[in-house]
Amino acid sequence: MRPLYFFALALLALAACRSEDSSAIPTSPGSPGTPGLGVNASLQGQRPFPSDNAWNAPVDTARVDPNSDALIASIGMTKGLHPDFGASYGGGPFGIPYVVVSGDTPGVSVTFDYADESDPGAYPIPVGSPVEGGSSSTGDRHVLVIDRDHWKLYELFAAYPVVGSANWTAGSGAIFDLSSNAQRPAGWTSADAAGLPIFPGLVRYDEVVERGAVEHALRFTVSHSRHAYVAPARHFASSDTSSNRPPMGMRVRLKASFDVSSFPASARVILQALKTYGMIVADNGSDWYISGAPDSRWNDDELSTLKTVPGSEFEVVAMGTVVKN
16 A cells, blocks of 8 residues: 545545446456456456466475564464455455456556656556446555456556546556566556556456466565565565565465365365465555455355464565665
């Protein structure tokens, strides 16, 4: 999370927001290997980024970082995991939504507050695209769009539609080629504090329930990060220089010894992903909060069992070069 804009400006922006009407967005279920279309559509087995990308790399046999115990303790040994997504909270599904569009979706103009670290160009944001937190939210207001035909990802932070126009304003924005391992320039943010893409780290219904497997690392937040980052992150968002604080990009994994057999099906899938691929510190927020996409079909009771997994059951995967400037 980043500091909110001046309150008066936020109120003006809220007044300009259009109501969300996702019914105007074309939808289709897709087919094996061809992502569907629409809000939170299934990717039908397609995995963003190449198989050797950091998000997709198994870390179950990687070395443990020598400072693992102190780093985990700084996040919280007794605090439990928390699924920051689900079927019902505050009147509807909650989490970070996304929309899948076709390659002929018209691009719109986006004006950025942090233009020097944002990717210019048209963003194919259809009318009615979902905003994190809803059209009246004042939080991070992420907007995520996947162009399934050109296999590109468009992400915005603090996104507001311009009244009477198809265009948008945003704090920052980033465009990712999902067939490439190209990264943001060193030191650049993205739509996320760590300079990472958000979408590939989300827990999604189509993977957990429909496919029964999550084959990538997950995204999570911590309340106190470090003035540093490690690959695959490109940006930090803290003034704390303690070596016991997690830098952006730090990856943790669930210990192999943790018994997942008593958990319900959906929770087991997520926990297995945390053993195999782990999760990456991507933003400042609440400790051990895992990001996911909203869906009315989630079983919140099953997801809530994740809260019984304490931080002490995680370990930090050995980090590479820590960038401090």
